[in-house]
Amino acid sequence: MTRIFLLIFVWLLSFFSTRLSAQSMQNFSLSGNINSEKVNQLEINLFNSEDQLVKTEVADQKGNFSFEDLSTGNYYVKINKNGSETYKSENISVTGNTTLPAIQLNEKLIEGVTITKTKPYIERKEGKMILNVENSIASTGNSAFEVLEKAPGVNVDSNDNISLRGKGNILVQIDGKNTPMTGTDLANYLRGIPSSSLDKIEFITNPSSKYDAAGTSIINVKLKKDQRKGTNGSASVALGTGRYVKNNNNFSINHRNKKVNVFANYSFAYREFFNHLVLDRNFFNDGVFEKAYQQDNFLKMDFRNHIAKAGMDYYMNDKNILGFSVGFISNRFNPTGDNSSVVLGSNHLPNYTFTTQNRSRDHWKNASFNLNHKYTLDSLNSNITTDFDYINYSNTSLQNFDTRNYTMSGGLIGNPYLLKGDVAGNLNIYSLKSDLT
Structure with a gap:
């Protein structure tokens, strides 16, 4: 009987840690620098060899960006500005930590301006970053959890724990209301929400006194509401x-x-x-x-x-x-x-x-x-x-x-x-x- 209990324990441990093996191989980074005066308007997308979006990131004030936890393979980078593609790299082979040559964007002066009102995929406002899910190439046919996995600064470990910019103990809200779940329970809850019902996701890394002191950072998932x-x-x-x-x-x-x-x-x-x-x-x-x-x-x-x-x-x-x-x-x-x-x-x-x-x-x-x-x-x-x-x-x-x-x-x-x-x-x-x- 003791042997049977041991076998059951070992199997359960392996059965529900299936993502651990896959993630242990993903230990490489791909980083680079963008020479642009308006890096805060850039959306940096990483695609694999099958043209699938792997991750979206944003650059810091100096133009530096990095994609972490990548497995060995071929990738390419696309950079969008206000919804329009401004750069696409050649194929990049990742077999270890890789640094790209400096990227110079073609930002020519123009004589005339046509103003078209569009909502960018990534918005920065005081104290928070906003992901407009409706404008995301990652949203079609996916769940809220899959959109969140690809969002800038978000990491999900083998136990489905979510961290933001390296900070754990994340408070996840739906329409501003706290969700009393963590780990796999929260992940399964978000996997059941289709991205078509999302309006935006807010990332608040330094919550003010306006918010409940229940986490180091807040991720607020907002559902659609027509105005x-x-x-x-x-x-x-x-x-x-x-x-x-x-x-x-x-x-x-x-x-x-x-x-x-x-x-x-x-x-x-x-x-x-x-x-x-x-x-x-x-x-x-x-x-x-x-x-x-x-x-x-x-x-x-x-x-x-x-x-x-x-x-x-x-x-x-x-x-x-x-x-x-x-x-x-x-x-x-x-x-x-x-x-x-x-x-x-x-x-x-x-x-x-x-x-x-x-x-x-x-x-x-x-x-x-x-x-x-x-x-x-x-x-x-x-x-x-x-x-x-x-x-x-x-x-x-x-x-x-x-x-x-x-x-x-x-x-x-x-x-x-x-x-x-x-x-x-x-x-x-x-x-x-x-x-x-």
């Missing part, structure tokens, strides 16, 4: 496929006049992804080989995500705005895993094998209600805002693991070891706050 007057609606469908399929669907409608703004939106996302990890684990005691595990792990997960939100803002007069909103998120994901292992003895010969099957069902739900009031004090937009919030997070997880040991000839050893779990959680948050700005 145009009249009745407006939109619908979108995105379909993509690699080894498996992914599908995003979004519908929104909005009515706005001088007194009332009514809005509603709904999105559904379906996606499948997998991790395949092959391990060769060797165990030693005081330098003497004892045994080894040769393991083949395959994990497939599918997400089904529903997001709905509706609300109304009532403009009572020039000084008072009263509003409310309700929201609901449902995220189902079903991990299906198969593990096959061969156990070698101290003579390096196979002793026996074991297999483990994972058939689990997870369901995460989030419901929210907000009632808010804004009172404008003067023409300089000094104001008092008051918010009442109720938020509920709940989850259920039905876990089912089946482990069996076999002789090398295929005979069953002992009885199957069945591990079943019914894990449930529920969190209610009530909040009332008022801010004077």
Whole structure:
């Protein structure tokens, strides 16, 4: 029985750390310098040899930039300024830490100017950087988590912990409301939000006293909300496929006049992804080989995500705005895993094998209600805002693991070891706050 528990522990450790092996190989950097008077307007994109966006970065005031944690391969760099491409490099072979020659942008003087109003992908405002997701080449068909992974200064480790500019303990918000989740739970929550429902992502590296002191930095994910007057609606469908399929669907409608703004939106996302990890684990005691595990792990997960939100803002007069909103998120994901292992003895010969099957069902739900009031004090937009919030997070997880040991000839050893779990959680948050700005 002790041996079985050990095998289960080792398999679970390897099964849910599948990204660790892949990330351990990604230890090279690609850096460079841009000679430009307006480096703060530049968006630097790194693509791989298959024309897939790997990461987006921004340069510092001296024009220096760096892409970290790259695996060996061929890449190229594109630099955009205000949405227009201004530079594209030749193919770059990365086999170690690589520094590019200085990049000189072609910024010629022009005699005439045509002004076109566009919202840049990256905006810098006092105390924060804003990523306009709708204008991003990384947003089409992806999830909020995938957009966040490619954002400037963002790093995600093997345990799905998010850091910003090297700072951990990040507070992630949705429409300014804190999400009481971290690590894999937060990552799965964001994987279920399609990028088509996002408006922008705000990165606040040095939060002022305006924000709750719950993290070193804040990432605020803002969902779409139409501000145009009249009745407006939109619908979108995105379909993509690699080894498996992914599908995003979004519908929104909005009515706005001088007194009332009514809005509603709904999105559904379906996606499948997998991790395949092959391990060769060797165990030693005081330098003497004892045994080894040769393991083949395959994990497939599918997400089904529903997001709905509706609300109304009532403009009572020039000084008072009263509003409310309700929201609901449902995220189902079903991990299906198969593990096959061969156990070698101290003579390096196979002793026996074991297999483990994972058939689990997870369901995460989030419901929210907000009632808010804004009172404008003067023409300089000094104001008092008051918010009442109720938020509920709940989850259920039905876990089912089946482990069996076999002789090398295929005979069953002992009885199957069945591990079943019914894990449930529920969190209610009530909040009332008022801010004077």
